Amino acid sequence: DIVLTQSPALAVSLEQRATISCKTSQNVDNYGISYMHWYQQKPGQQPKLLIYEGSNLASGIPARFSGSGSGTDFTLTIDPVEADDIATYYCQQSKDYPYTFGAGTKLELK
């Protein structure tokens, strides 16, 4: 199975930049496309797709969210952080079954 590693938590101040990393145990690129996606989950809610294929912004997602990376190293950036962004963020690979998620990074206010 492909293992995705995320830091458990990140403390950030409002209006500052948050950088969340995700490292995979195997390359998740396929013919130049990263099969890496990012989701946001707030307490009591279902997850929401933010970024797909490494760097593409999902429909309706604000431009302060961005994704980058390839191969085994990926980053989700929120700039600037707003109060509504306090949530848990998950990376997920769909290169191989079983599809796997990172353990999640909880974004907290400093």
Added chain:
Amino acid sequence: EVQLAESGGGLVQPGRSLKLSCAASGFTFSDYYMAWVRQAPTKGLEWVASISYDGGSTYYRDSVKGRFTISRDNAKSSLYLQMDSLRSEDTATYYCTTDWGIAAISPLFAYWGQGTLVTVSS
């Protein structure tokens, strides 16, 4: 508007069965693989199973293989998860999600239902 509505969760004893349903609307159901993703209380997300556009191919995580069966009825725009021989570790909120879209490059979980809670306990 895409809507996914799960139902069928509840409290069940270990070793018993439960069947989850997901009613889809707002998109062409047969244009998507579909999947179930679960989340144990206070834990992270875990993919459970996926099914192809016509139901001809199914995929499972090892821990549910042989116990869970994913199926779909395109005429009813519905997805199902038959869960047999349930264990305490299957306790989780189960989400219905869209998977690989027919026009998409990669599989991804674009749309999610609100989830249904399954509790396995005696």
